[in-house]
Structures are given as structure tokens and as C-alpha cells.
Amino acid sequence: MQPLHFSFLFVAFLMASLLVRLWLAGRQIRHVARHSQQVPAPFASRISQPAHQRAATYTVARVRLAMLELGINAVLLLVLTLLGGLQHIDEFWMRWLPTHPLLQQLATMASTLLLISVAELPLDWWRHFRLEARFGFNRMTLGLFVADHLKGLLLGAVLGLPLLAGMIWVMQSTGSAWWLWAWAFWIGFSTLMLLIFPAFIAPLFNRFEPLPDGPVKERILALLARCHFSAGGLFVMDGSRRSAHGNAYFTGFGQSRRIVFFDTLLARLDTDEVEAVLAHELGHFKKRHIIRRMVLQAVLSLACFALLGWLSGQFWFYQGLGIAISPLQTQAPAGVALLLFFLALPVFTLPLRPLMAWLSRRDEFEADAFAVDHASGTALVSALTKIYEDNAATLTPDPLHSAFYDSHPPATLRIAHIEARLAQTQPGAA
16 A cells, blocks of 8 residues: 555544544534423433433533544644654654664653643543533542642553553564564553552542441342352442542452442432442343453454554555655564554544444343342332432433443433333332
């Protein structure tokens, strides 16, 4: 392929991706606004009209901010690639570190990633201190905002630089099958992160306290026993320190596996509802959703590294994305190849998005069914309704936008499935 042809292909896919995303965003805004005056029938007795209107307004505001973010990211991508941004960064570090090729490549990658991070800061600030604050969700102070980003940068340096250095070494030292070794290195690193995240990384940003004794803990322990599930601990996270949004999640695996509840969630839900929400999360494990996702991610990452292994030897790949490289060069800079690949890859993988969303929604239905079978389906409906209301989640998303993006089923469809399952297992309960 000629470099110019690949440049045109890249721009065509980028523009098509941007237009599709903006079109979907426009559909979402119009659909949510059009249905903002009437609460859907399944929620009419549970959610008030003002709460429904607030959720619609919040959704529209978030989508508009996302549209702005799409445009900024597209411009930044073009600046780094076709307009020569990455080329200039690489040349700068080649002049400053001419005798240290590994350090030069690390500096190129680190400074590029830092530039992207800095470019994202204004929108991140606006999201917290304007959009989220406008709807009463933000509880983060400016000092905490700055501290979080500084911690993130430090953690990225401590963990990311050794990862990148190891990846560059593997790419340059393991022969023509380096991409397979690089994939194995990545899988090993990802597994290590799963092991150390709960105990060493998450506490850098939040405080975790053991779930106190009482009815909630007793019900959770009884549920875990019924489902033959062992956990390394039950914890409450100070989510209210940053946001009024509530959530619960599992983290880690094996003996390091933890169950974490946001304090905002526990403050809002009663004992039956907490048990039902946890039963849903247990459903993901018992139905092997987590294992399937990990296997799928491993397979997809292997495909990506195999593709990178081929593209890194094609001079048109570099020249087509703004990097001057001679066809006579036997080996291109590994760091530049990594950067270019992971910058350009999302442009070409947009069609995978609805497939991944569909797989996720299928798993959510299965986890809901598991929760109905092992806890209270009525309590699950009640808990989800409170979570929708408290998080100002729209009850009326555009069907196409939802099918393309949403990892969870639309509220009305999800509740209908739960109540149908409930009617099958406990006739008259729904």
C-alpha cells in the first residue's frame, strides 16, 4: 500500500467514525428530550416527573459534552499523526538523547501520553466542577482533583514506564515472533495488576473500611454461603468524598477478591436491596461472565499484537501516519510503532462497539435472572429504580444509541425481564 493511500484511508475512517458518533449523539439528545415530559409506565408510580425531567436534562448535558470531547480528540489525533506532532516529539528526544535509544523512545512515549493527558484536563475539570456540580453530584474539591491527577501521573510513571521499557525490549530482542512474546508480557502485567490493585493501588485514591457488623453484613454472608462464594473481604469505600453517585463492585480474583460497596449506595438501599444488588454481581461470577470477558480480552489483545507485528514492518504504516521513515530501514522505533498503533486502532474498530455492548447486555440479563433466583426480585427492581433515580440515569434512551453504546439494558426492558423472571419463579410476586 502507498503511504498516501493509507493516509486517505485513515482520514476516511476517522471522519466516518466521528460522523456516526455525532449522529448517534444527536439521536440520543432528541429522543431523550422528546420523552422528558412523561415518566414511562413501568416507573410511573416509582419515579416522579421532576426526577425524570432532571435525568433527561442531565443526560443531554453529558451527551453534549461528549460531542465536544469527540471533536477535540479527533483534532488532537490529527495533530499527533498527519500534522507531524509525534514526528516532532520523536525528533526532539533524538536530539537530546542521541546515544540512549531506549531512553529516547521512553521519553517520546511518556511525553506524548502526558500531552494527551494535559489536553484532557480542561474537559475533566468542566465535567466535575460544572456539569456534575450543576446536578448536585460533585463533592470533589479542587485540591482533591489536583491530588488525584498527580497521583495518577506518579502511578503511571512507576508502573507504566517499566511496562513500556519491557515492551520495547521484547519488541527489539525476541526476533520475528516478538509480538507473541509481547502479548505474553502484557497478559502477565495485566494479571499482576489484578492481584495488586485491591490492596495497593485502590487505597491510594480512596479509603476502604471493613463492612460493619449488622443485618446487612449478616445477609451478605448468608448469600455468599448459599452461592458457595468466598471473598477476601467486604469493604465500604468513601465514594461520597468525590461524588453522590452510588455503586458496588468486585475487584481482584482468587484470595485477593474483594466486595466493595460505595457508602452512598449503602446509605440509600435497605438490607433486601443491598442483598439483591450483590446477588446480581455474584451472578456475573457464577455464570462465568468474568472469565469469558478475560478470555475474550486476551484473544482480542493477541489479535492486536499480531496485527501490530505485521504493521510495524510496513513503512507505509509510518509514513501514512506522519512519521518519516525510509523503506531501507530494517527496524523502526518500537516505541513509535506502539504509539501509532494504539492511537490509530480505535479509528478502525468502531464496528466492534455494538457487538461488545450486546455481549455485555446479554450478561446483565443473565446476572439479573441469577439475582431473582437467589435473592428478592422485587427488591432488585426497587434497588435499580433507586439507583436510576439517584444517578439521574435516563429511562428513555434512544434505542439505536443504546444498542451501540450501552453495556446495560435500557431501564424499561431490564425491569420487564426481571419481572417476567419473577413471575416464572414466584407466580403473583411481580
